[in-house]
Amino acid sequence: MAKKDKKPLPLLENITITGIAAEGKAIAKLDNLVIFIPFVVPGDVVDLQLTRKKNSYAEARAVRFHQYSAQRAEASCEHYGVCGGCKWQILPYTEQIRYKQQQVTDNLTRIGKIPLPEITPILGSEKTVFYRNKLEFTFSNKRWMTEEEIKSGEEFRDMNALGFHIPGMFDKVLDIKKCWLQDDISNKIRLEIKKFCIENDYTFFDLRNQHGLMRNIIIRTSTSGEVMLIVVFYEDDKTKQQALLSHISGKFPEITSLLYILNQKANDTITDREVLVFKGNDCIFEEMEGLKFKIGPKSFYQTNSEQAYNLYKIARDFAGLTGNERVYDLYTGTGTIANFVARQSKQVIGIEYVPEAIEDAKINSEINGINNTLFYAGDMKDILNPDFINQQGRPDVIITDPPRAGMHDDVIEAILFAEPERIVYVSCNPATQARDLNLLGEKYRVEKIQPVDMFPHTHHVENVVLLRKRY
Numbered sequence: 005m006a007k008k009d010k011k012p013l014p015l016l017e018n019i020t021i022t023g024i025a026a027e028g029k030a031i032a033k034l035d036n037l038v039i040f041i042p043f044v045v046p047g048d049v050v051d052l053q054l055t056r057k058k059n060s061y062a063e064a065r066a067v068r069f070h071q072y073s074a075q076r077a078e079a080s081c082e083h084y085g086v087c088g089g090c091k092w093q094i095l096p097y098t099e100q101i102r103y104k105q106q107q108v109t110d111n112l113t114r115i116g117k118i119p120l121p122e123i124t125p126i127l128g129s130e131k132t133v134f135y136r137n138k139l140e141f142t143f144s145n146k147r148w149m150t151e152e153e154i155k156s157g158e159e160f161r162d163m164n165a166l167g168f169h170i171p172g173m174f175d176k177v178l179d180i181k182k183c184w185l186q187d188d189i190s191n192k193i194r195l196e197i198k199k200f201c202i203e204n205d206y207t208f209f210d211l212r213n214q215h216g217l218m219r220n221i222i223i224r225t226s227t228s229g230e231v232m233l234i235v236v237f238y239e240d241d242k243t244k245q246q247a248l249l250s251h252i253s254g255k256f257p258e259i260t261s262l263l264y265i266l267n268q269k270a271n272d273t274i275t276d277r278e279v280l281v282f283k284g285n286d287c288i289f290e291e292m293e294g295l296k297f298k299i300g301p302k303s304f305y306q307t308n309s310e311q312a313y314n315l316y317k318i319a320r321d322f323a324g325l326t327g328n329e330r331v332y333d334l335y336t337g338t339g340t341i342a343n344f345v346a347r348q349s350k351q352v353i354g355i356e357y358v359p360e361a362i363e364d365a366k367i368n369s370e371i372n373g374i375n376n377t378l379f380y381a382g383d384m385k386d387i388l389n390p391d392f393i394n395q396q397g398r399p400d401v402i403i404t405d406p407p408r409a410g411m412h413d414d415v416i417e418a419i420l421f422a423e424p425e426r427i428v429y430v431s432c433n434p435a436t437q438a439r440d441l442n443l444l445g446e447k448y449r450v451e452k453i454q455p456v457d458m459f460p461h462t463h464h465v466e467n468v469v470l471l472r473k474r475y
């Protein structure tokens with residue numbers, strides 16, 4: 005049977021954008037239909053081309069602007085609207101953090117359904133550009149073409165790109181001229197690498213057919229001024245690899261750790277690859293209050309270092325430590341929070357499922373002369389159980405910082421069994437945090453709430469909650 009032709013989706017004219025939705029999109033309403041639209045702000049009046057339609061909601065893109073919102077800010081980045089990052093650049097920063105505060109309030113109220121204290125105003129990030137300490141760029145021989153380039157009808161010879169993936173298109177990469185997220189040294193290194201590769205006929209990765217020499221670069225910076233560059237090659241052409249690495253090493257004496265990796269797997273992850281040192285150290289260090297944290301090429305570290313320090317200070321303050329407490333730091337990563345609170349605690353026990361991160365956590369205690377920490381690797385729901393709690397001793401305080409999915413029911417049950425006096429819940433997803441707070445509500449009341457903005461120009465928000473045991 006012949007397929008029925010799909011009816012084209014309608015164009016809706018003169019629609020006013022009314023609010024902000026999840027994932028950095030905005031919303032408009034038409035009768036009972038809620039429409040989600042990227043790259044617009046409340047107050048814009050636009051024509052909307054629907055791109056997807058379900059019974060109760062639709063997705064659309066703005067194809068014509070009749071009126072720009074008075075709330076609009078000028079996007080500072082030339083890649084705005086094409087690049088998937090920094091979607092909220094067109095909102096003034098004061099508005100961005102107002103919406104983030106609202107997002108926390110809405111989630112905790114609607115999903116949490118528990119009595120809440122007043123939510124403290126969100127702590128904004130002092131730096132709103134160049135705030136990230138890590139970025140990864142991809143090489144591709146299929147550069148993303150802008151609409152203007154396509155319309156021009158010109159034939160473009162240079163199809164190589166070094167930049168970010170276009171959202172939802174794994175083989176298309178936007179060539180980045182300047183990214184405002186990481187210290188400008190990052191732009192200089194990336195542009196020089198691209199220039200050298202083009203001038204010397206290095207092949208850029210073909211993501212679909214899996215061939216080409218140059219695959220990715222990862223740049224990490226630290227507040228102490230150290231710079232790590234990791235170059236990931238797909239093909240094993242040692243002469244070309246060494247030529248590029250020595251060129252970059254000569255051009256950028258700022259690079260304190262120049263590393264490279266051969267990755268011939270189908271996917272980009274480097275966790276199971278050997279990292280080779282071309283020049284300098286195999287790690288960089290971040291510092292907080294005189295404490296040093298080792299960051300290896302595979303280690304997790306919060307990507308906004310300055311704001312991570314503020315976040316950790318809030319968590320430590322909420323924990324109310326006097327030096328006599330046994331603290332559990334759940335989802336400890338490389339033990340940053342555990343080590344950060346160790347000097348104010350009797351003992352800190354950190355749990356995390358990435359074994360390499362736990363090794364880093366132990367090193368971080370060692371290099372800082374901290375000897376009251378213990379670290380365990382494994383899945384939280386398997387490790388944190390009544391036997392473990394009885395063996396290690398009940399915690400006075402639990403600090404928990406789970407991934408976006410929040411905590412497993414078994415972990416919540418174990419926390420309720422452990423019955424610490426205080427729980428400090430750090431979350432990057434207020435929706436799952438609200439769900440977990442509801443479950444913890446069986447024995448705890450929420451005493452303080454402090455949202456923190458770690459990622460300006462994005463919709464992401466971090467939230468710290470203090471829970472106290474009810475008697």
Ligand SMILES: C[S@@+](CC[C@H](N)C(=O)[O-])C[C@H]1O[C@@H](n2cnc3c(N)ncnc32)[C@H](O)[C@@H]1O
Nearest residue numbers: 335336337340356357358382383384405406407
């Ligand atoms: C948001 S990060 C917190 C990192 C750390 N607190 C910090 O500030 O650097 C969440 C951590 O939870 C770990 N993780 C995720 N799922 C886990 C699980 N089921 N069991 C144990 N750890 C897990 C991740 O590997 C990651 O290190």
